[in-house]
Amino acid sequence: MAEPILSIEGVSFRYPNQSDYAVQNVSFTAERGEWLAIVGHNGSGKSTIARMLIGLLRPERGAIRLFGRLLNDATVWEVRRRVGLVFQNPDNQFVGATVEDDIAFALENNGIPRSEMVERIREAIRQVHMEPFLHYEPHRLSGGQKQRVAIAGILALRPDMIILDEATSMLDPRGREEVLETVRRLNRQQRITVLSITHDLEEAAKADRLIVMNKGEVMAEGTPEQIFRLGSKLERIGLDLPFAVKMGSRLREQGIPLRAGYFTTEELVEELWTLYSKK
Amino acid sequence: MDIVFEKVEHVYNARSPLARRALYDVNVAIRSGAYVAVVGHTGSGKSTLLQHLNGLLQPTSGAVKIGEETITSNKRPKQLKPLRKKVGVVFQFPEHQLFEETVEKDICFGPLNFGVPEDEAKRKARELIKLVGLSEDVLAKSPFDLSGGQMRRVAIAGVLALEPEVLVLDEPTAGLDPRGRKEMMEMFYHLHREKQLTTVLVTHSMEDAARYADEIVVMHEGTVWGHGTPEEMFRDADKLAAIGLSVPETVKLKQQLEKRFGVVIPSPCLTLEQTAEAIQQLFSKVSVHD
Amino acid sequence: MTNHLIIGQYVPGHSVIHRLDPRAKLLIVFAYVLIVFLANNAATYALLSLFALAFAALSRIPFSFIARGLKPILWVVLFTLLLHLFMTKEGDVIYQIGALSVYEGGIKQGIFISLRFLLLVLMTTMLTLTTTPIEVTDGVESLLGPLKKMRVPVHELALMMAISLRFIPTLMEETEKIMKAQAARGVDFSGGRFSERMKAIVSLLVPLFISSFKRADELATAMEARGYRGGEGRTKFRQLAWKPVDTVFLAAVALLAALLCLLRS
Ligand SMILES: Nc1ncnc2c1ncn2[C@@H]1O[C@H](COP(=O)(O)OP(=O)(O)OP(=O)(O)O)[C@@H](O)[C@H]1O
Ligand SMILES: Nc1ncnc2c1ncn2[C@@H]1O[C@H](COP(=O)(O)OP(=O)(O)OP(=O)(O)O)[C@@H](O)[C@H]1O
Numbered sequence: 134m135a136e137p138i139l140s141i142e143g144v145s146f147r148y149p150n151q152s153d154y155a156v157q158n159v160s161f162t163a164e165r166g167e168w169l170a171i172v173g174h175n176g177s178g179k180s181t182i183a184r185m186l187i188g189l190l191r192p193e194r195g196a197i198r199l200f201g202r203l204l205n206d207a208t209v210w211e212v213r214r215r216v217g218l219v220f221q222n223p224d225n226q227f228v229g230a231t232v233e234d235d236i237a238f239a240l241e242n243n244g245i246p247r248s249e250m251v252e253r254i255r256e257a258i259r260q261v262h263m264e265p266f267l268h269y270e271p272h273r274l275s276g277g278q279k280q281r282v283a284i285a286g287i288l289a290l291r292p293d294m295i296i297l298d299e300a301t302s303m304l305d306p307r308g309r310e311e312v313l314e315t316v317r318r319l320n321r322q323q324r325i326t327v328l329s330i331t332h333d334l335e336e337a338a339k340a341d342r343l344i345v346m347n348k349g350e351v352m353a354e355g356t357p358e359q360i361f362r363l364g365s366k367l368e369r370i371g372l373d374l375p376f377a378v379k380m381g382s383r384l385r386e387q388g389i390p391l392r393a394g395y396f397t398t399e400e401l402v403e404e405l406w407t408l409y410s411k412k
Numbered sequence: 413m414d415i416v417f418e419k420v421e422h423v424y425n426a427r428s429p430l431a432r433r434a435l436y437d438v439n440v441a442i443r444s445g446a447y448v449a450v451v452g453h454t455g456s457g458k459s460t461l462l463q464h465l466n467g468l469l470q471p472t473s474g475a476v477k478i479g480e481e482t483i484t485s486n487k488r489p490k491q492l493k494p495l496r497k498k499v500g501v502v503f504q505f506p507e508h509q510l511f512e513e514t515v516e517k518d519i520c521f522g523p524l525n526f527g528v529p530e531d532e533a534k535r536k537a538r539e540l541i542k543l544v545g546l547s548e549d550v551l552a553k554s555p556f557d558l559s560g561g562q563m564r565r566v567a568i569a570g571v572l573a574l575e576p577e578v579l580v581l582d583e584p585t586a587g588l589d590p591r592g593r594k595e596m597m598e599m600f601y602h603l604h605r606e607k608q609l610t611t612v613l614v615t616h617s618m619e620d621a622a623r624y625a626d627e628i629v630v631m632h633e634g635t636v637w638g639h640g641t642p643e644e645m646f647r648d649a650d651k652l653a654a655i656g657l658s659v660p661e662t663v664k665l666k667q668q669l670e671k672r673f674g675v676v677i678p679s680p681c682l683t684l685e686q687t688a689e690a691i692q693q694l695f696s697k698v699s700v701h702d
Numbered sequence: 703m704t705n706h707l708i709i710g711q712y713v714p715g716h717s718v719i720h721r722l723d724p725r726a727k728l729l730i731v732f733a734y735v736l737i738v739f740l741a742n743n744a745a746t747y748a749l750l751s752l753f754a755l756a757f758a759a760l761s762r763i764p765f766s767f768i769a770r771g772l773k774p775i776l777w778v779v780l781f782t783l784l785l786h787l788f789m790t791k792e793g794d795v796i797y798q799i800g801a802l803s804v805y806e807g808g809i810k811q812g813i814f815i816s817l818r819f820l821l822l823v824l825m826t827t828m829l830t831l832t833t834t835p836i837e838v839t840d841g842v843e844s845l846l847g848p849l850k851k852m853r854v855p856v857h858e859l860a861l862m863m864a865i866s867l868r869f870i871p872t873l874m875e876e877t878e879k880i881m882k883a884q885a886a887r888g889v890d891f892s893g894g895r896f897s898e899r900m901k902a903i904v905s906l907l908v909p910l911f912i913s914s915f916k917r918a919d920e921l922a923t924a925m926e927a928r929g930y931r932g933g934e935g936r937t938k939f940r941q942l943a944w945k946p947v948d949t950v951f952l953a954a955v956a957l958l959a960a961l962l963c964l965l966r967s
């Protein structure tokens with residue numbers, strides 16, 4: 134097995150002047166090109182983890198390794214170049230006066246020569262399909278468009294990993310789909326590792342692997358199939374289940390002998406059809 | 413209170429180079445006691461529509477009738493306060509409106525503005541804090557020491573404290589986790605039933621619209637695209653898809669089943685329970701034929 | 703609300719004035735503001751006015767639009783005019799209303815001073831009408847560049863200015879939202895007793911402060927996450943390019959100054 138691109142080992146964190154740990158003894162890894170989803174109730178420590186991963190917060194205990202190197206003061210700037218973080222609020226992460234200025238911001242910070250910037254900005258804006266908006270000010274963009282600009286800002290640095298911290302939760306369904314589709318494409322085509330923090334279980338169901346947080350700790354980790362098998366255990370900690378899973382278990386309760394282990398409506402229909410035709 | 417929109421148009425920054433028409437030719441009637449969901453793509457005019465319900469915005473042409481009151485472009489009730497008391501509005505991210513030192517004061521703020529005596533306002537605050545699912549000892553705390561979800565509940569209690577007849581909700585569950593979302597929607601539904609409120613809910617969740625609403629108003633590019641029962645509105649998934657909207661997962665399942673099985677499922681399949689029932693029937697029919 | 707006040711508003715365009723280097727425009731306007739004070743007779747004022755009018759005409763912004771924007775300051779101009787009309791007692795008496803007499807010097811002074819004020823406002827308005835806020839910021843940063851050696855945090859100041867400008871529309875939107883939310887809770891922002899009005903203002907300002915702090919905090923975090931660590935080692939995307947036409951315009955101002963010196967009495 135290849136060396137993981139990210140590994141965090143026994144990490145704990147407490148905010149200043151707080152007695153409770155926001156994150157406690159958390160460990161997990163991510164492989165290159167993987168799509169990892171982190172789910173958990175409000176306040177379960179998801180954003181805290183994201184912030185630690187790019188050195189915005191420093192763990193009280195434990196170690197974070199990225200690209201085979203320990204995250205510390207010496208490596209933090211390189212990590213911030215290679216790992217992009219998209220936050221929840223589209224407005225509060227738009228620094229530039231216009232779209233191109235915003236994309237340029239991180240390039241400027243990293244001392245990229247101006248001639249190269251122009252090239253990279255053009256390339257990044259194309260990847261998020263926002264070419265016509267290059268000179269727009271933020272107040273003329275929708276939330277989803279702003280989030281795509283944020284992603285372009287990250288892409289311009291040619292990152293290895295993108296972290297989405299509920300980046301779609303303030304968007305309408307279409308805006309959400311646009312953003313996710315963009316990230317999915319990057320994940321597939323450029324093998325950019327994705328760590329997606331989300332409350333949307335339908336989205337989580339499409340991840341390669343899921344991490345379930347509960348009160349600052351990792352409660353479970355595994356493929357969507359393994360995780361959704363936990364069923365009502367997830368509902369007890371404030372989470373939802375994908376529709377097909379909920380429907381399936383409801384039907385089983387009613388005595389329809391369905392198999393478990395599918396998360397999409399399409400799969401459920403097939404499963405029902407198989408049963409139906411056997412009768 | 414019946415609400416009627418007649419040919420309502422709203423232009424922001426009218427008569428200026430920045431003019432922008434957000435609503436036009438809106439004709440909607442909402443009967444007293446109904447639960448109405450308003451859905452539509454971003455920028456379709458939902459929030460603009462809502463703000464006409466309590467005179468925060470005035471139509472630039474046409475008329476809005478709310479109970480006895482009529483608001484037109486050049487006429488509005490001299491006193492908007494009575495109207496604002498009858499129509500409570502919970503805006504998106506209502507926790508941003510909190511400002512008092514204690515939760516109790518914040519909940520009482522609205523009623524006091526409308527001239528409710530202080531001890532009665534306080535009594536109401538105690539009653540409401542439980543209704544929104546928080547404990548009474550929260551009342552003495554500063555609203556800014558609470559978690560996001562708790563702050564949202566306090567803000568909602570502050571609107572409910574006006575004892576409105578019409579409750580207007582603009583995406584009240586955005587940003588909450590699934591459990592928080594479900595609890596909150598159930599709470600509004602409970603209130604709707606118990607206090608016989610007229611409820612107008614703006615939502616992006618077709619599931620919530622299908623589950624709770626008696627009627628759905630579909631907005632598209634500034635005007636009403638469709639208005640009917642959930643069953644009627646969700647009948648044609650393709651047409652909705654064309655304006656950027658989807659149907660609830662249950663309806664998707666129903667439609668896929670109908671296609672795969674080559675049958676017609678009579679149930680509208682608006683909720684999980686209904687759909688499970690319908691599938692059960694599908695299967696039992698087979699057993700009968702055996 | 704903002705419709706009538708065009709000062710500080712950018713009007714997109716591609717005129718020669720729009721395309722001038724912001725540094726050139728800043729220097730032109732700055733120099734103009736200084737040399738306005740050289741004028742002291744009809745010839746010099748005529749010259750200054752001519753220059754300002756030519757500048758405005760070259761911007762291709764409809765004159766009616768500029769005039770409409772200047773309207774709000776007309777009463778200030780009028781007031782200056784009247785003040786000088788009655789206060790300056792020089793030359794012959796031209797007109798007498800009761801105890802008030804208007805002198806020739808008064809008329810002259812009044813017209814000159816209000817014209818001076820009008821020209822100042824016109825030229826600074828032309829700057830903001832034809833230059834985006836971010837260009838102004840870039841221009842200021844570049845012009846103040848030499849101060850970096852004196853440890854003045856020019857880069858930080860410029861960034862601060864750019865971010866404030868970027869957030870003005872956002873804050874205005876936010877203000878409107880909070881006002882509406884409080885209005886729905888029975889707050890009347892337009893009237894009421896003093897204590898009620900104070901309460902109304904508090905109910906607006908507290909949420910506005912809190913959300914601004916939160917925004918500032920989130921923005922700072924986002925900037926750090928994107929690798930911001932001060933001006934050191936930073937490259938710049940926006941680059942200013944000084945063109946021959948910029949030199950020509952500056953030369954025109956120098957010429958104007960020379961002519962004013964010659965023609966003033
Ligand atoms: N700046 C802070 N100071 C003190 N405590 C904090 C701070 N930020 C978060 N916390 C606390 O740390 C815990 C974890 O918060 P975190 O933001 O990581 O949760 P989350 O899983 O991202 O939640 P959400 O789904 O609401 O975004 C919570 O109990 C929260 O109240
Ligand atoms: N205060 C305002 N000034 C100018 N234009 C506005 C204002 N508020 C909204 N608009 C414009 O009016 C149109 C309708 O906006 P509205 O907020 O009603 O949409 P919405 O359906 O609520 O969208 P969303 O789902 O994003 O909340 C949009 O084009 C918007 O840009």
Ligand SMILES: [Mg+2]
Binds near residue numbers: 179
């Ligand atoms: Mg979070």
Ligand SMILES: [Mg+2]
Binds near residue numbers: 458459460582
């Ligand atoms: Mg809205």
